[in-house]
Amino acid sequence: MSLSVGVVVPNFRGGRFLRECIDSLLEQDYPDLQVIVMDGGSDDDSVEILESYGDRIRWVSEPDEGQSDAINKGLALLDTDLVGWLNSDDMLLPGAVRRVAEAAVADADAVLFHGDLEIVDVEGALMQVATSSDLDYEEMRAGRGKTLQPGSFYRASAVREVGGVDKAFYLLMDVDLWIRLLAHGTAKRIHGPLARFRVHQAAKSSQKPYRYYWETAMLGLRHERDRPVSALVRRGTRIGLYQAAYVLGVDRGPRRRQLNAARRVLKDIATHPVNADHPVRAVLRFAGWQTFKRVTGRPLVIHPFPGGIFRCHPDSVSVASLLYMQGSPDMAEMSFMRAYLKPGDTVLDVGANEGIYTVLAGTLVGNGGRVVSFEPDRRAGDRLLENVSLSGLRCVELRRAAVSDREGELRFSLGLDSMNHIVEAGGVTVPCERLDDVPVDEVAFAKIDVAGAEVLAFRGARARMLRGDPPVWILEINQTCQRYGFQPEDVEAELERCGYVLARFDWKTRKLERAPGAWRSSMNVLAVHERRWDGVEARLRGN
Numbered sequence: 001m002s003l004s005v006g007v008v009v010p011n012f013r014g015g016r017f018l019r020e021c022i023d024s025l026l027e028q029d030y031p032d033l034q035v036i037v038m039d040g041g042s043d044d045d046s047v048e049i050l051e052s053y054g055d056r057i058r059w060v061s062e063p064d065e066g067q068s069d070a071i072n073k074g075l076a077l078l079d080t081d082l083v084g085w086l087n088s089d090d091m092l093l094p095g096a097v098r099r100v101a102e103a104a105v106a107d108a109d110a111v112l113f114h115g116d117l118e119i120v121d122v123e124g125a126l127m128q129v130a131t132s133s134d135l136d137y138e139e140m141r142a143g144r145g146k147t148l149q150p151g152s153f154y155r156a157s158a159v160r161e162v163g164g165v166d167k168a169f170y171l172l173m174d175v176d177l178w179i180r181l182l183a184h185g186t187a188k189r190i191h192g193p194l195a196r197f198r199v200h201q202a203a204k205s206s207q208k209p210y211r212y213y214w215e216t217a218m219l220g221l222r223h224e225r226d227r228p229v230s231a232l233v234r235r236g237t238r239i240g241l242y243q244a245a246y247v248l249g250v251d252r253g254p255r256r257r258q259l260n261a262a263r264r265v266l267k268d269i270a271t272h273p274v275n276a277d278h279p280v281r282a283v284l285r286f287a288g289w290q291t292f293k294r295v296t297g298r299p300l301v302i303h304p305f306p307g308g309i310f311r312c313h314p315d316s317v318s319v320a321s322l323l324y325m326q327g328s329p330d331m332a333e334m335s336f337m338r339a340y341l342k343p344g345d346t347v348l349d350v351g352a353n354e355g356i357y358t359v360l361a362g363t364l365v366g367n368g369g370r371v372v373s374f375e376p377d378r379r380a381g382d383r384l385l386e387n388v389s390l391s392g393l394r395c396v397e398l399r400r401a402a403v404s405d406r407e408g409e410l411r412f413s414l415g416l417d418s419m420n421h422i423v424e425a426g427g428v429t430v431p432c433e434r435l436d437d438v439p440v441d442e443v444a445f446a447k448i449d450v451a452g453a454e455v456l457a458f459r460g461a462r463a464r465m466l467r468g469d470p471p472v473w474i475l476e477i478n479q480t481c482q483r484y485g486f487q488p489e490d491v492e493a494e495l496e497r498c499g500y501v502l503a504r505f506d507w508k509t510r511k512l513e514r515a516p517g518a519w520r521s522s523m524n525v526l527a528v529h530e531r532r533w534d535g536v537e538a539r540l541r542g543n
Contacts, residue, residue: 003081003101004032005153007092008074010067012040014088017198018049020124024091024196026056030098034058036077037088038070046088068167075156075164082113084153089198092151093118096194100153103188111158111185112178115194116521117148122198126479130197131522133271134189137182140175141223143216143235144276149174151194158184172215179223192520234280265324273507274326286324301390307363309390310356313383318353333474333524334360335507337445339540340472341365345444348435348470349373350403350457355384355396357447357474362393365444369395372440376402376412376430399438401431403450405459408432422453422484435461443470452480458494465498471532473500477519488519500527512537 007025011018018037025035039046039061050059058077064070071085082104086092100113117130132148139145152174162180165173178187216235224231266283269275275282292300293314300312302319304327312319321329328334337357341347341364349358352373361371373396375381381400388396402412402422410422412430435457443464450457454475458465477491492502503526504515518525528536 002032003104004034004079005030005082005097005101006034006036006075006078006080006084006156007097008071008078008083008085009035009037009088010040010070010074010085011037011042011046011088012067012070013042013044013046015042015045015049017089018046021086021088021091022049022053022057024093025086026053027094028092028097029095030101032080033097034078034080036060036074038064038074040064040066040070065167066170068165068169068173071173072164072167075159078156080156082153083156083159084151086150086195090150091196091198093193093195096151097153099190099192099194100151103190104153104155107186107188109186110188111155111181112152112187113154113190114148114152114187115190116192117150118193118196120196120198124196124198127199129193129478129521129523132189135178135182135187137179140179140182142231143219144271144279145175145178146271147175147178148197150197154181155185169215169218171212172219175219176222179219191515192517269324272325272329273331274328275324282324282326289320289323305360305363307391308359308387309392310354310359310387311383311390316354316383318356319383319387322356329356330524332505332507333447333526335510336472336474336505336526336540337361337364339510340536341445342539344368346370346440346442347372348440348443348446348448350435350446351375351449351451352384352398353377353380353449355387358384358396359387359391359393361445361447362388362391362395365395367394370440371396372399372438373397374399374401374403374433376400399433401433403435403448403460404432404453404456405434406432407434407437422450422456433460436463441469445472445474446470447474449476452478452483452486454481454491455486455494456484458491458498462498465500465529468499468529468532471529471536473527475525475527476523477525478523492517492519495527499530501530501533502526503528510540512540 009021035057037050037057037059039050039059041061041063047061064073075083082101103113114132116132119127119130121127130148133146135145158181161184166176169176217232220231220235221228269282269286270279297314302310302312302323304310304322310319310322312323337360341361343366345365346369347361347365349361349371352358352375355373358371358373365371373384375384375398381398385398402410404410409429410432412422412428448454448457477488481488481491502515502518503512504518505512505526
């Protein structure tokens with residue numbers, strides 16, 4: 001059984017990006033797809049562009065009452081099983097419609113289908129991948145759900161039942177619709193990006209935040225009527241923090257980009273799983289540390305998890321994340337380590353920085369185990385040893401070297417904290433080792449973070465990896481590998497040549513599942529050797 005799908009493209013003076021948006025729809029490999037563009041009477045080249053498509057699309061150009069009104073008018077003209085909208089500056093990724101339709105056939109109870117999102121700049125260059133999360137009604141109405149609207153689709157019958165998009169909302173009409181839909185059915189998360197969201201100055205999401213704040217309060221009053229006081233206090237605190245950030249960064253340029261980054265950090269902190277029940281407290285921890293370090297200029301000793309003690313310096317990015325996320329900034333990966341590692345194990349930490357994974361591993365394997373850490377940056381290495389000493393660990397060996405496919409020396413950048421990497425010129429000269437040459441036997445687990453040079457590191461560990469040593473890697477796969485001439489697909493292919501398959505670990509159920517291409521939806525992934533898979537699962541069960 002196949003389902004018909006319809007997409008509304010609301011547009012007003014969006015001619016600059018309109019053709020790219022429409023082409024991304026017409027190039028979908030799905031036969032039963034209707035596209036209708038609702039233009040609000042644009043006076044740019046939008047109508048000329050629409051006319052150039054002939055009868056390949058339907059379109060209307062007339063004044064409307066804004067984006068929400070245009071969406072509702074377009075939805076009323078569609079007669080399909082699934083509906084969605086795509087703003088004229090965004091794009092669908094190849095195969096997105098087919099993936100959504102297949103998910104809708106497989107899950108008859110779901111009314112909302114959503115996936116991840118590639119965030120691109122004005123020229124279409126990838127900036128980051130925004131990952132979706134599993135959603136339910138209670139999470140959404142409490143303001144804790146993450147709404148990634150581009151690429152999302154809905155059962156047309158459910159949209160009609162809830163009355164369509166509310167024209168009272170200018171920015172958050174998607175959040176309001178999602179909450180109302182989830183009161184009638186479930187959401188189906190589709191792993192991997194479905195669309196591209198373009199960031200540019202003319203976009204509504206890039207304009208002044210005041211309307212966003214007002215609509216956030218509106219959502220609380222509408223959907224949390226059973227707890228209006230707590231809803232307004234919680235949302236008001238969030239609004240106040242974001243407004244303070246906005247006021248501090250009113251001008252443009254680098255300062256504005258820093259503030260935008262700070263807003264993303266605040267959102268990540270408030271929505272992190274360990275902070276979900278106490279988001280305000282988590283944000284206050286962030287604010288407290290930011291104030292303390294600026295006023296005193298001194299480090300702070302923290303105890304983020306049992307046995308782990310760290311000195312958080314004012315410029316410590318990775319260690320500060322332990323403070324914000326209560327010892328588990330990488331929830332799935334660190335939960336896996338806690339479930340998998342046993343006393344006496346040997347662990348490799350390649351690209352250890354200031355040692356958050358080193359110290360966590362050391363507390364789990366104990367002083368009868370062994371943790372071999374590689375960190376060529378001198379300051380980071382010194383801080384790693386400081387944190388190891390504070391934690392009372394005697395099982396850690398620091399090798400002040402980079403890891404690649406050859407031994408000798410190479411150039412390494414300075415001053416980029418966790419983003420330091422191999423460079424062709426500049427930086428400093430550091431020793432370089434191959435993992436195949438390191439005198440370590442029977443590694444139980446390895447973590448690698450070498451800022452895009454993973455393929456080179458794996459090629460220098462091929463003999464070890466072909467025999468399934470280590471059984472499990474934790475790594476980050478993203479676009480930084482392009483600086484060495486690779487693509488993310490090349491990292492996965494290199495692992496596959498050595499017998500590894502990408503996997504995900506569900507920290508709630510403690511289950512491991514195969515997930516080829518997992519880097520498309522989450523930069524942090526597991527790689528498990530096929531021949532060692534059963535043994536890894538047995539360990540997770542405590543056997």
